[in-house]
Structures are given as structure tokens and as C-alpha cells.
Amino acid sequence: MRWIYILPVLLACSSSETPIPQVPQSSDDLVPVLRPNQDADLPVVLLEEHSQLHVAYEQRPASNGGGELAAVTWISVTMTGGLSWSFPAAALQADTALDAAHLDAEAFGEYLSQGFFTLNVPGAVTSSVFEDQTVLLVAARLGLDGRTEFDGVGLSLAIPSNALPSSGLPVGALPANALPANALPSNAIPANALPSSLLGADHMTVAALPANALPANALPSSWWLRQDEPSADGPILAYLLTCRDQEGTSFRATCSADTDLAAVSTEGLTVSCPIKGVLEGPDCTLAVLVTLRDAYLYATLDGIPLLLLKSxxxxxxxxxxAITMAERLRVAPGRTSNIDLSVEDPDEDLLLGSLSGAPSWLRQEHHRLTFTPPAEVAGETASFTARVEDNGNPRRNAELLVTVEVAAEVSGDPPVVPEPSDDGEAPEPIGDTAAPTSPVMAFVAGATGQGLIQAIHLGAKDDHGVSAYCLQESDTTPAPGAACFVAVPETPALDVTADHSFTEYGPKLLWVWYRDLAGNISASASAAIELSAPETDNAWVDLPGGTFFMGAQSSNTGGDGYDPDALPDETPVHSVTLAPFRIQRYEVTAREYADCVTAGFCLYHGSLTDATHTYGDSAKLDHPINQVDWHEAWRYCVWLDATLPTEAQWEYAAKGTTGMPYPWGNTPPSSTNPDRANCAREVCDDQFPYTAPVDAFPGGTTPTGLHGLAGNVWEWTADRYGRYSADDQTDPTGPTTGTHRVVRGGSFTFDNPVYLRTTNRFVQLPDERGPEVGFRCAAPVQ
Known part of the structure; x- marks a missing residue:
């Protein structure tokens, strides 16, 4: 490949009318250009022989730090269409080969499809496909084959007005960085993302957020901008910078516009991206997007919410x-044990924690690890990998392989005990003979409770640290056994809420003891409660089970599961056999969920102010509960002695063995049959801007009497998301690993009936709370 050398020619920048010098088409056409002595060391830019790029060196004023202006040399690279990259010439450390290109939507999509980065705007952009909700105003690429060092000024991209779409910017477009800071609710933190310095999700406040630092999936879908913020009106204008170096490391950030948006139609648009530090051979892409604000709030770039990328x-x-927890743990069989995933981060970034390879009896909630090994695994050993990732540039992570020994059932050791370190020294024992004091236990629900699982408040004090508690049911004072104790992170003042499972309803008396690290046991405390079954008007519908074809395909008109609207992840069609089960007739309502909260078993962390929420709104008591995440939905179902339906159970309930594309039959919802489903008004014409009462659409009822399986709100299922297998399956429960959970049924926002079909699949992170997501429960037939 031949290269053209562009010698530094200094141009005055007093006028935008300065002509751009033509790049010579071969090395023979190069004309030496004299440079001022003070600029003799400027680097030389190299272009491909037939490059259409135009490169110029120009001087721009800049502060020298002492209040005076000094001239700084910039390199401008103008591409076809008039777009122009600019950056300080001093950023180039040597003669550097350069390439740049203006990317239209098709080229940008191809760039995405090659895996340079992943852009997801649910309902608008998925990897490389743009839909109506999002417009790519402009995108450009800049590649520098050499070491670059920026001092904070970084890159800028000048976009002339004639390079923007003919429609220009939408009226009232809002820069992403102009969104009001108080739009962030206190519940915007995902369950598995907490700073290591915090003790629990209840302690998290907006003030605790590090500036410009949140991890992947930190933005739940329930975050809608406050309706009373006038600055939140209109679409969102986003400037997204993504760079990769020669080693393939990705960097991502947001940029800002230097142009008054009102003048863009005449003056064009200039976007500046600050960079500080060294990049080895960077390949950068800048995309300017206009999207609806609700789609923008769902959007991620390489897994980080767009709204929360660093500037x-x-x-x-x-x-x-760094993960600082012990590498070896011991837990007791048949009991619940807890320990924290303890982490330190020198930059105080917000951290995202995850586990891989964990046994089925290990659960992660926030930074707390809960072990519930059954008695059958006593004496066995398991292991898992703990991973913690931050959101810096570049993102850093730490991993730790942890070994867990399930003690023999007769062991009297504390349930969770760090083993001796590699040097063979055991933890130093504490010379403590005083037992924990002030033992406290109280049922959160009070003297009466609904459901067999009850939340209890536990508390005790010990100068050397309370390390475990023991719960026992008995009509008389029992004695605590060694295997009864459940470990907790040692603390001088224990104050926690835990669950206790009873086996039957009626009057119950529960006892508690506390133990410290030295093995001293406190006096007992007790509390009484009268248990009854939860009451709900949401009737159960028994389904007989059977065999059906799950999924859909559009390629074989005579094949099983044919549907011309089938989407790729609905294939392959496969045979599934289900045992009989029961499922709730309606989606769980806001009233029903509030009953669980009142009972002290459920919590609500969604919004109470936006226009879409149903919880706590007296006018929406019969609407489906929304803005609850997967864990909260699952907990409600547990309260009813049930679970979320598996994905197969949900699809079977929606279409039965006949394979109907819609719960009611073959005809999609439309303005001519508005009693079928609650979807976007332009399709369903149902007069509900958001959610609707769960029984408002009798025309959408299934032959078995189930309501609302299309539209209104998506419904959480128990399954993780993954590709289907072509094998026949019996009572499948989905993949054993994966980051997302499946939601089914479509919602009130969709203007395409395709998304309301019985086989359509969608995904949500389990910690997301969306205005469009609710649930219903399922259970074995009694």
C-alpha cells in the first residue's frame, strides 16, 4: 500500500471560508512547504494514495493557563460530505497513518455487525438495525495508526448543516447531558451493583452515587423522567464515542455539542469529545443519535446505559x-448461611458483582451470598467464581475462585467459617466469655400474618461481634442446637431482616438465640404469630398439561408451528410435554401486591410519581402491578406458595395445543376489535394510554378462561433467556446460566401486533423494573 505524506501547513482560522488544500494524488505531487521554526517538530500525517480526505494544519487560540491566549496547532481531516474531524497536532507522537470515513446508517450498521461495539436501544436499535424510534443523524470513523497522547482536549467533529438529514433535528430535541439530575430515583441501583462500602440496598441514596459512574444495567426500565420537568420534554440527542486500541480494548464515553441546537439548521453541529491519556493506534467512532426519551432510558452501549456513560x-x-472475601468457606447442611461478597475498589467506582458455576443452593442478593445446601450434600465440596467489574475506561474486573465445603451434619462448627490461609495459620480466636446481649426478635407483619414464609426482624449486641443466630419453632422453651445457627457477617450490633418458613398455618411460637465468634450463646427471645393463607380474588385456573409444539417458524408453510410473523429466536419449533399445573386467571393487580407489602413480606421499590405506575394509585387498584423486578415478582409468588410460570407453561397457557398465534385465536388485535388487548392506541384503539384493568378485555380471553395474556404488561417468567433446542422436552425450566430473564405477552406500548403473539419472546435483566412489566403466578395442581 502506498502512502501520501501531508506536510504540516499552518492555516489561520480567522474565517470559515479558508479553502481546504487539495491532497496530492501521488508522492511525486508533494510540494515542500516551509514551516515556522517553532512548528518544525510537528508530526506528518500519512494518507492512502487515492484517499479523498483533505488534511489541513491550522492554529486556534487557547489559554496558556496564565490568562493569556496562545496559538495551538490543530489537525483537521475533512471527509466526503463535508464532515471534519479535528484534534490537537501535539496528540500525535510521530508520523502517523490516518483513515477517516463518513458512515451512513447502512455503513454504521455494518460496522456494528462486525462486533466493534454493541448498541442496544430496545424497540429502536438492536445491534445493527435502526427502526422508526431512533434516527442516526450522522456517524463518522477516525483511525490513527500510531501512538496518541491527549491532554484533555480530545477529538471534535464538525458536521455541516447539509450533512444532516433533510428533516434536521426534531423540534425541541434535548441534549442527553441536559436531563435533570433529580430524574434519578433512589431505586435506580440494580440489586447486584453496590459500592463495597455500603451495607445493603436500603442504605443506598442518590447522594451516594459516584459522579458519572454506574455499571452495566444500573438503569432499570422503571426510570422514566419526571413528568413535571419541562426540560425533559422532546426527544433525546445523544453523542456516543467508542474507541478501540490496537490490543482490542474498548473505551466509551459521551460527548457534548458546542453549537446552540437552535442554530444547527444553519450553522451545522460541532461535537467535542474530551480525552485525557494515551491510546495506541485508536480506531474511534462518533455517532449522533436522536431517539425518544423512553427508548433512550433503556439503551445501552456495550452494556452500559447511555445516560450514565462517563463524559x-x-x-x-x-x-x-479486588475481592477480599475468603477463598475457602464452610457451610452447614440443611441450614441457611450468609456471607458478604466483600470488595475493595481503589477508585471507589460503583461495582457490578456476579457469580458463575455456583451450585443450585447458592443465591446472590445484592452483595450478600446465601447458602442453603440440602442435607443430601453433607460432606461434599463445591466451588464457584466470583466476578466484580467496574465501569472505568477501560473497564476493570477481578475474579476469585471460592471453594465451599459442606460440613458433615454432625458438625458443631459455625455455619460459615473462613478456613486457614495458605500459610496454615487459622484465624486468631477471641478471648471472649461474654454472651451477646439485648436479643430481639419481632415479626414484621405483627401478631397476625398471611403466608407460610414470614419476614422477621432480628437484633443483638456483642462487643466482639454477633456472628450467627438460631431460630426454632416450639410451644415451650427449646434448647439451641449447634447445627441450627445461621452465620451472619460479624457485627457488634446486629440489625437484620430474615425469612423463616413455617410448614402449616395456625398459631406459632418462634424462638431465637444469638452466638458470637467465641461461641458464646445469648439468652433466648421469642415472638408469637397467627398464620393464615393469603387471600386473593385472582382465581387459579387448572390446566391439564399435555404435549404441544413450542415456538414458531416462518420458513415451512406446512410444518409445525408455521407463522409468517415468526421471529428468529422463536425457532426451532420443538415438542414440549408439561405436567398439569395451575396459573392465575389475571395478572397480579396493584391491590394484590399491596396486600403482600402490608403483610410485611413484599417490598415495592418502583416509582410513586410517574404517570405509568400502578402501586399506591387508588384509581389503578385493579390494574396490573408494574415496576417490580424479577426477584420481587418471584417473592410475591412464594407468598402464595407458588412460583413464576416457566416459559413453556406460559406459552402453553396462552395457546394450548392448537398453536393459536394469539390467545383468543388467529386474528390480530385492531381498532375493529378493541376488546382483545391493551396495546398502542394506533393499533388497538383501547382508550388506555398506559395500563388497563386486568379484566378490561374479555374478547382476549383464552378458551380456558385466562385474561390478559396479550398486551397490558409483559409478564415475567421463571426462565433465563437462551436459544431453543430442537430436542423434545418434558417440563423444561430454561437455561441454567444467563444474565436475562424471559418476559412474555407484549405491553401497552407496542404498535405492532407481532409482539403480542403467543410465541413472541422478549428479555429483561432480572433487576430491571419497567412500567411495561408485571407478572402472574403458577403452581402445581392441588
Whole structure:
């Protein structure tokens, strides 16, 4: 490949009318250009022989730090269509080969499809496909084949008005960085993302957020901008910078516009992206998007919410977190044990924690690990990998392989005990003979409770640290057994809420003891409660089970599961056999969920102010509960001695063995049959801007009497998301690993009936709370 050398020619920048010098088409056409002595060391830019790029060196004023202006040399690279990259010439450390291109929507989509980065705007952009909700105003790429060092100024992209779409910017477009700071609710933190310095989700407040730092999936779908913020009106204008270096490391940030948006139609648009640090051979892409604000709030770039990307690239300063928990643990069989996933981060980033390879009896909630090994695994050993990731540039992570020994059932050791370290020294024992004091236990629900699982408040004090508690049911004072104790992170003042499972309803008396690290046991405390079954008007519908074809396909008109509207992840069609089960007739309502909260078993962390929420709204008591995440939905179902339906159970309930594309039959919802489903008004014409009462659409009832399986709100299922297998299956429960959970049924926002079909699949992170997501419960037939 031949290269053209562009010698630095200094141009005055007093006028935008300065002509752009033509790039010579071969090295023979190069004309030496004299440079001022003070600029003799400027680097030389190299272009491909037939490049259509135009490169110029120009001087721009800049502060020298002492209040005076000094001239700084910039390199401008103008592409076809008039777009122009600019960056300080001093950023180039040597003669550098350069490539740049203006990317239209098709080229940008191809760039995405090659895996350079992943952009997801649910309902608008998925990997490389743009739909009506999102417009790519412009995108450009800049590649520099050499070492670059930026001092904070970074890159800028000048976009002339004639390079923007003919429609220009939408009226009232809002820069992403102009969104009101108080739009962030206190519940915007995902369950598995907490700073290591915090003790629990209840302690998290908006003030505790590090500036410009949230991890992947930190933005739940329930985050809608406050309706009373006038600055939140209109679409969102986003400037997204993504760079990769020669080693394939990704960096991502947001940029800002230097142009008054009102003048864009005449003056064009200039976008600046601050960069500080060294990049080895960077390949950068800047995309300017206009999207609806609700789609923008769902959107992610390489897994990080767009709204919360850091401003600019601050390179080389981010340090990896460290996992400080013990590498070897011991737990007791048949009991519940807890320990924290303890982490330190030198940059105080917000951290995202996850586990892989964990046994089925290990659960992660926030930074708390809960072990519930059954008695059958006593004496066995398991292991898992704990991973913690931050959101710096570049993102750093830490992993730790943890070994867990399930003690023999006769062991009297504390349920969770760090084993001796590699040097063979055991933890130093504490010379403590005083037992924990002030033992406290109280049922959150009070003297009467609904459901067999009850939340209890536990508390005790000990100077050397309370380390475990023991719960026992008995009509008389029992004695605590060694295997009864459940470990907790040692603390001088224990104050926690835990669950206790009873086996039957009626009057119950529960006892508690506390133990410290030295093995001293406190005096007992007790509390009484009268248990009854939860009451709900949401009747159960028994389904006989059977065999059906799950999924859909559009390629074989005579084949099983043929549907011309089938989407790729609905294939392959496969045979599934289900045992009889029961499922709730309606989606769980806001009133029913509030009953669980009142009973002290459920919690609500969604919004109480936006226009879409149903919880706590007296006018929406019979609407489906929304803005609850997967864990909260699952907990409600447990309260009813039930679970969320599996994905197969949900699809079988929606279409039966006949394979109907819609719960009621073959005809999609429309304005001519508005009693079928609650979807976007332009399709369903149902007069409900958001959610609707769960029984408002009798025309959408299934032959078995189930309501609302299309539209209104998506419904959580128990399954993780994954591709289907072509094998025949019996009572499948979905993949054993995966980050997302499946939701089914469509919602009130969709204007395409395709998404309301019985086989359509969608995904949500389990910690997301959306205005469009609710649930119903399922259980074995009694």
C-alpha cells in the first residue's frame, strides 16, 4: 500500500471560508512547504494514495493557563460530505497513518455487525438495525495508526448543516447531558451493583452515587423522567464515542455539542469529545443519535446505559477492584448461611458483582451470598467464581475462585467459617466469655400474618461481634442446637431482616438465640404469630398439561408451528410435554401486591410519581402491578406458595395445543376489535394510554378462561433467556446460566401486533423494573 505524506501547513482560522488544500494524488505531487521554526517538530500525517480526505494544519487560540491566549496547532481531516474531524497536532507522537470515513446508517450498521461495539436501544436499535424510534443523524470513523497522547482536549467533529438529514433535528430535541439530575430515583441501583462500602440496598441514596459512574444495567426500565420537568420534554440527542486500541480494548464515553441546537439548521453541529491519556493506534467512532426519551432510558452501549456513560475518556487512571472475601468457606447442611461478597475498589467506582458455576443452593442478593445446601450434600465440596467489574475506561474486573465445603451434619462448627490461609495459620480466636446481649426478635407483619414464609426482624449486641443466630419453632422453651445457627457477617450490633418458613398455618411460637465468634450463646427471645393463607380474588385456573409444539417458524408453510410473523429466536419449533399445573386467571393487580407489602413480606421499590405506575394509585387498584423486578415478582409468588410460570407453561397457557398465534385465536388485535388487548392506541384503539384493568378485555380471553395474556404488561417468567433446542422436552425450566430473564405477552406500548403473539419472546435483566412489566403466578395442581 502506498502512502501520501501531508506536510504540516499552518492555516489561520480567522474565517470559515479558508479553502481546504487539495491532497496530492501521488508522492511525486508533494510540494515542500516551509514551516515556522517553532512548528518544525510537528508530526506528518500519512494518507492512502487515492484517499479523498483533505488534511489541513491550522492554529486556534487557547489559554496558556496564565490568562493569556496562545496559538495551538490543530489537525483537521475533512471527509466526503463535508464532515471534519479535528484534534490537537501535539496528540500525535510521530508520523502517523490516518483513515477517516463518513458512515451512513447502512455503513454504521455494518460496522456494528462486525462486533466493534454493541448498541442496544430496545424497540429502536438492536445491534445493527435502526427502526422508526431512533434516527442516526450522522456517524463518522477516525483511525490513527500510531501512538496518541491527549491532554484533555480530545477529538471534535464538525458536521455541516447539509450533512444532516433533510428533516434536521426534531423540534425541541434535548441534549442527553441536559436531563435533570433529580430524574434519578433512589431505586435506580440494580440489586447486584453496590459500592463495597455500603451495607445493603436500603442504605443506598442518590447522594451516594459516584459522579458519572454506574455499571452495566444500573438503569432499570422503571426510570422514566419526571413528568413535571419541562426540560425533559422532546426527544433525546445523544453523542456516543467508542474507541478501540490496537490490543482490542474498548473505551466509551459521551460527548457534548458546542453549537446552540437552535442554530444547527444553519450553522451545522460541532461535537467535542474530551480525552485525557494515551491510546495506541485508536480506531474511534462518533455517532449522533436522536431517539425518544423512553427508548433512550433503556439503551445501552456495550452494556452500559447511555445516560450514565462517563463524559469523555480518562485513560490509564482506572484501577481494578479486588475481592477480599475468603477463598475457602464452610457451610452447614440443611441450614441457611450468609456471607458478604466483600470488595475493595481503589477508585471507589460503583461495582457490578456476579457469580458463575455456583451450585443450585447458592443465591446472590445484592452483595450478600446465601447458602442453603440440602442435607443430601453433607460432606461434599463445591466451588464457584466470583466476578466484580467496574465501569472505568477501560473497564476493570477481578475474579476469585471460592471453594465451599459442606460440613458433615454432625458438625458443631459455625455455619460459615473462613478456613486457614495458605500459610496454615487459622484465624486468631477471641478471648471472649461474654454472651451477646439485648436479643430481639419481632415479626414484621405483627401478631397476625398471611403466608407460610414470614419476614422477621432480628437484633443483638456483642462487643466482639454477633456472628450467627438460631431460630426454632416450639410451644415451650427449646434448647439451641449447634447445627441450627445461621452465620451472619460479624457485627457488634446486629440489625437484620430474615425469612423463616413455617410448614402449616395456625398459631406459632418462634424462638431465637444469638452466638458470637467465641461461641458464646445469648439468652433466648421469642415472638408469637397467627398464620393464615393469603387471600386473593385472582382465581387459579387448572390446566391439564399435555404435549404441544413450542415456538414458531416462518420458513415451512406446512410444518409445525408455521407463522409468517415468526421471529428468529422463536425457532426451532420443538415438542414440549408439561405436567398439569395451575396459573392465575389475571395478572397480579396493584391491590394484590399491596396486600403482600402490608403483610410485611413484599417490598415495592418502583416509582410513586410517574404517570405509568400502578402501586399506591387508588384509581389503578385493579390494574396490573408494574415496576417490580424479577426477584420481587418471584417473592410475591412464594407468598402464595407458588412460583413464576416457566416459559413453556406460559406459552402453553396462552395457546394450548392448537398453536393459536394469539390467545383468543388467529386474528390480530385492531381498532375493529378493541376488546382483545391493551396495546398502542394506533393499533388497538383501547382508550388506555398506559395500563388497563386486568379484566378490561374479555374478547382476549383464552378458551380456558385466562385474561390478559396479550398486551397490558409483559409478564415475567421463571426462565433465563437462551436459544431453543430442537430436542423434545418434558417440563423444561430454561437455561441454567444467563444474565436475562424471559418476559412474555407484549405491553401497552407496542404498535405492532407481532409482539403480542403467543410465541413472541422478549428479555429483561432480572433487576430491571419497567412500567411495561408485571407478572402472574403458577403452581402445581392441588
Amino acid at each position: 469523555g475518556l480518562d485513560l490509564g487512571a482506572n484501577r481494578a477492584p
